[in-house]
Amino acid sequence: MNMLRAAAELALAAPSIFNTQPWTWVVHPDRLLLRADRQRQLPAVDPSGRLLTISCGVALHHAVVALAPAAAEVRLMPDPADPDVLASLRLRPDRPPDDSALALRAAIKRRRTDRRAFARVPVSTDTVDALIAACEQQQAHLHVLAWHQTSQFALAAVRAGALQLSDPDYRAELADWTHRPPWSGDGVPASTTVPAIPRRVPVRDFAPFGGASLPPGIDNDLGASYAVIYTNVDGVRAWLRAGMALSAVLLTATAAGLGSAPISDVTETFPTRTLMDDMLPAGCAQVALRVGHPAPGEPPATPRRVPAEVISEATDPR
Structure with a gap:
């Protein structure tokens, strides 16, 4: 070929x-x-x-x-x-x-988006450094949240969920892409989504009216690392660089044996993206992510x- x-x-x-x-x-x-x-x-x-x-x-x-x-x-x-x-x-x-x-x-x-809660074991400093380096190689930056910033990040996730679920157009779009026909080869099936449980930062609710069927695990993301990919400027080229950086970080995490999940909802509304910008040393927040030691077994593809x-x-x- x-x-x-x-x-x-x-x-x-x-x-x-x-x-x-x-x-x-x-x-x-x-x-x-x-x-x-x-x-x-x-x-x-x-x-x-x-x-x-x-x-x-x-x-x-x-x-x-x-x-x-x-x-x-x-x-x-x-x-x-x-x-x-x-x-x-x-x-x-x-x-x-x-x-x-x-x-x-x-x-x-091997890489899968893992919405299950990650274990209490923290991500090693060496691995975090490798994720930052992988991002920089793609001409973007990775800001790993300090412990005291996680609560602010969690509030942004809660606010994003409330703002979006109050929008009927968002709810219709969510329903469309979580109820795709089997032959479509796209969307987010219920088998890959988890019901809500107490955790450090809530994940997007892909099944607000029920139906999530992936067990969320027994942990609460206590050892997870949260990070924001950001660029110096905004615009199409910066967005492409941010995507390449996200790929590099996710694959580097997978190669290190970690689970990972992109978190885009906190950058999808203007108020919460502004909150993300305020958490950065400079630049424009593009997408966030969560990495950590996964629960036993692989999440479904x-x-x-x-x-x-x-x-x-x-x-x-x-």
């Missing part, structure tokens, strides 16, 4: 907002193009397309990692005439191979679209 097409297929495993998988790939003889799929944008949750773009950045980094140990060149926004072409990816045989990505490549298929729906061959070979 063509290496670029194989990379696009492995990148189907990337996480995305509401598991919308809002991207398509076009395979050219010498490059791979990543396109935004605007039909999968969430009007209520993501009217600006910021989270769609972050999701595409996650898929882009997954594809780069999937090419390991080959080296790849990434160009963001390569076609000024078509802003939906978010990135191009080319193999660069003249560059040294990226052996460091091999461990991350193996983590792609969320569905994925079939390659034929997402990947196409270029009709114009240029």
Whole structure:
């Protein structure tokens, strides 16, 4: 199989907002193009397309990692005439191979969004440092919350949930993406969501009217680390960088044997995103996440679209 097409297929495993998988790939003889799929944008949750773009950045980094140990060149926004072409990816045989990505490549298929509570054992300092370094390599920053900031973060999560669940458009969007037909290959099925339990920071309620069926575990996230990915500026390129950084952090956590879960709801409303900005040393909050030692057993995988729906061959070979 063509290496670029194989990379696009492995990148189907990337996480995305509401598991919308809002991207398509076009395979050219010498490059791979990543396109935004605007039909999968969430009007209520993501009217600006910021989270769609972050999701595409996650898929882009997954594809780069999937090419390991080959080296790849990434160009963001390569076609000024078509802003939906978010990135191009080319193999660069003249560059040294990226052996460091091999461990991350193996983590792609193992990584799962784990909404269960993590154990009381804290994440080691060395691992936290590795997560920060992985983020910086993608030209974004990771602010790991200090203990005293966690309560403020929890209040932001509570406020985000209250604001969103009071919006009928949000509730309709949530219902749509948590009740997908089995053949759709997307969305957040009840089997991957957990009922509410006491924990340090509440997680998004994907089943506010009942139906969550994944046991949440016996812990309460006491040992979890919470962090915010942020960028120096806002805008499409920054959103893509934040997505690539999120991918790098999640895969690094998986390779270290940790569980992880993105937390986007705290950046989806203006009041709570402002609270996130206030917790940072500088810059613009893009997405948060939780990492920690997972409960025994693997959480169920969320569905994925079939390659034929997402990947196409270029009709114009240029």
